[in-house]
Amino acid sequence: MNHSNTRFRVAPLALALSATLSSTTFLTNAQAADPAAIIDAQSSVIEEVFIFADADEVRALPGSAALVSEEQFRIEFANDINQLLKTVPGTYIREEDGYGLRPNIGIRGATSERSSKITLMEDGVMIAPAPYSNPAAYYFPTAMRMHSAEVLKGAPLLRYGPQTTGGVINMVSTPIPDSVTGNLDLRVGQNGEQDLLANFGGRYGDFGYLVETAQRRSDGFKEIDRGNDSGYDIEDYLVKLSWTGERQSLLFKAQYSNEISDETYLGLTDADFANNEDRRYGLSSIDEMNNYHAGMNLRYGLQLGDDLALSVTAYQNNFSRDWFKLSGGNSFVRAANAGDLGAQAILDGEADVFGLGYKHNNRDYESRGVELNLDHSLGDHSLSYGIRLHEDEMDRYQPIDVYDQIDGELLLSGRIEPVGGDNRLEDAEAMSLWLIDSWQLSSALNLNLALRYEDVDSSRRQFSDPDRETDPSRRSNSSQEWLPGASFTYDLSDEWQALAGVHRGFSPLGGGAQEFEEPETSVNWEAGIRYRGSWFLEAIAFYSDFDNKTENCSNANPCSNGATAGAFTTGQAVIQGLELQASTVLNFGNINAPVDLAYTYTDAVISRDNPEEGFSDGDTLAAVPENTLSLRLGLETAMNWDSYAVIKYIDETCVTIGCNTDSNPFNRTEDLLVTDLISRYALTDDAVVFVKFENVFDERSIVSRQPEGARPNKPRTASVGLQYQF
Incomplete structure (x- = not known):
């Protein structure tokens, strides 16, 4: 049953064109440390936007990545992007649906509420629905069509805003291949x-192309009382066209996707979770998400000289969604958890209840912008200057369908037209400037200096009538922030390297902010040491000191004060910790055994009494686990048969601030410990078959209590597949 009331618009192509210099616009600090790096990069055709090109560059950056x-x-x-990012130190994942459809990703000082406190990009373009006014990531790129994912932390992230506290995630899509080729990946x-992932592309002289589709479906692992499946259907399509001249390049990219998923905000009581983690109440049987995303960009670049490169980027993204779902179900879950038998009977479908509100959480988002960057090699300095002009907006129009539950059935009884918070427009305009200087002071010392400026104006218009004919109530906010940063690497020897950095963090408040509210700001430090020999070892300590830590409030992520809209300022806070990495490849005759270990310890607390909100110094912040760990092990044989284990652990977390005091x-x-096993056999050089067991020991835990009750991780799931290149 499709309850979509979405109004989806695709902007004119002229607004969607973007231009940038292949991937050289986003030269890494490791590349920029070498004055010849810009020249070398221009000579090759790399049309995807990378923050860094490979693992070796990651391990030389003047910042953690x-x-x-x-x-x-x-x-x-x-x-599932959640499972991949659990192997990255310094990241915090709060699962929600078991499939990673709407990730909640945090990085260091940036907590995980709907990934709204980190900068999300695809191929260097901001990809959150409305990055300034409504950054909550109800859209996230389909992970299986990605080529790689880059995570950048520390001072170098000031090149990529607006969220500059915790980190940047850049999803890199499939590159245009150098020769005519195709790939087909299947899994059941x-x-x-x-x-299904299928792509085909190649090059003819100066021209290149790629067409790709990802198709996903599932019946879901949850069992709805008296209901239907709890799965999803996703379609994703991508086209890339490129042209490369003697000193110029163009890359056009267009993407479209849609999703229908039978997802809900309604979780379980703890008693029902203990009895059957995969149960879903019949009250949620008609809940359904419909969403659509379309984005286009055209990248153009010009090599002005041997040491000077100009790039311009323009982009447009449109996203529309209607998440039709029960509103206020948490009141029944809380009451039943407290022993209310009447509330439990309603959840079980054994008691009649009238006036249940099922809201069309219907919103249209649009974001667009133009970015210019200049890369300049000047002696021992590699400079990057840039400016971005950006606009985004959100149109929220959310009617409520009223149902009665009678004899366990849901019967439509009326509709409430949207007013107030369900009928509003929010928008933001922003100008960003940056100057980056990678200065090679000596053969051993590289100094990276960064300065970013963010000028953000946001506003909200909220209507008291469904037709928007009366004057709306208004609110607005304006903020201007200078964000400096500095970091360095120093080679102690051929194998040992020290690094450290400090930068100012910033998180815009969003379109609902009022004039007197201040954005979240912080001072973020890191320092560590690396060893690059037969093993790669890295230990980095981080410390983030917040003047005014904030939470972004939504129905998906209620704030610690219970608010489901706007922002909630929790006061001064400190998030500090230690990240450890170790990796190598062990050799046992004809067997190679890759080993990758990542561990993060985090202490995240209120650092000053806040009597107005009832918080005390030492209260633990929400959604930040104390310990996370991942271990990836492999056995790669000469017989074309390779096997891998991926072990991931995440500690328990507070749902609201201060759970350590009660x-x-x-x-x-x-807490949760999950092991995945993958075994692969190469039939030929071009064809591989595999079997995969997710959560092989079927460990189940309450991984989230948001939005509305206890929610499980994915159960043990077996699958088989084929990867074929032609």
Whole structure:
């Protein structure tokens, strides 16, 4: 049953054109440390936008970073970005639906509420629905069509805003191949899971092309009382066209996707979770998400001289969604958790209830902008100057359908037209400037200096009548922030390297901010050491000091004060910790055994009493686990048969601030240890078959209590697949 009331518009092509200089616009600090790097980069045709090109560059940056490589995507047949990013130190994942459809990703000082506190990009273009006015990532690129994922932390992230506290994630899509070739990846598994990725592309002289589609479906692993499947259907299409001249390049990219998923905000009581983690109440049987995304960009670049490159980028993204779902179900879950038998009977469908509101959470988003960058090699300095002009907006129009539950059936009884918070427009305009200087002071010392400026104006118009004929109530906010940063690497020897950095963090408040509210700001430090020999070892300590830590409030992520809209300022806070990495490839005759270990310890607390909100110094912040760990192990043989294990652990977390000071079990999640196994056999050089067991030991935990009740991780799931190149 499709309850979509979405108004979807595709902007004119002229607004969607973007131009940039292949991938050389986004030269890494490691490349920029070499005055000849810009010249070398221009001589090759690399049309995707990379922050860094490979793992070796990651391990030389004057700041912490991680690369989820094409190899890891391919080996693990990744279709859930949550599971991939759990292997990256300093990231915090709060699962929600078990499939990673709407990730909640945090990085260091940036907490995980709907990934709204980190900068999300695809091929260097901001990809959140409305990055300034409404950054909550209800859209996230389909993970299985990605070539790699880049995570950047520390001072170098000031090149990529607006969120500059915790980190940047750049999803890199499939590149145009150098020769005519195609790929076909197939997977089928339990619960009706079916994944298909197909692409074909190549080059003819100066021209290149790629066409690609990702198709996903599942019946879901949850069992709805008296209801239907709990799965999803996703279609994703991509086209790239390129032209490369003697000193110029063009790359056009167009993407479209749609999703229908039977997802809900309604979770379970703890008693029902203990009895059957995969149960869903019949009250949620008609809940359904419909969304559509379309984006286009054209990248153009001009090599002005041997040491000077100009790029311009323009982009447009449109996203529309209607998440039709029960509103206020948490009141029944909380009451039943407290022992209310009447509330439990309603959840079980055994008691009649009238006036249930099912809201069309219907919103249209649009974002567009133009970015100019100049890369200049000047002696020992590699400079990058840039400016971006950006606009985004959100149109929220959310009617409520009223149902009665009678004898366990849901019967439509009326409709409430949207007014107030369900009928509003929000928008933001922003200008960003940046200046980056990578200065090679000596053969051992590289100094990276960064300065970013953000000028953001946001506003909201909220209507008291459905037709928007009366004057709306208005609010607005304006903020201007200078964000300096500095970092360095120093080679202690051929194998040992020290690094450190400091930068100012910033998180815009969004379109609902009022004039007197201040954006979240912080001072972020990191320092560490690396060893690059037969092993790669890295230990980095980080410390983020917040003047005014904020939470972004939504129905998906209620703030610690219970608010579901706007922002909630929790006051001064400190998030500090330690990230450890170790990796190598062990050799046992004809067997190679790759090993990758990542561990993060985090202490995230209120650092000053806040009597107005009832917080005290030492209260633990929400959604930040104390310990996370991942271990990736492999056995690669000469017989074309390779096997891998991926082990991931995440600690329990607070649901609201201060759960460390009480014994209420409903204020925290549970820890979780999951092991995935993958075994691959190469039939030929071009064809590989595989079998994959996710959560092989079927470990189940309450991984989230948001939005409305206890929610499980994915159960043990077996699948088989084929990867074929032609």
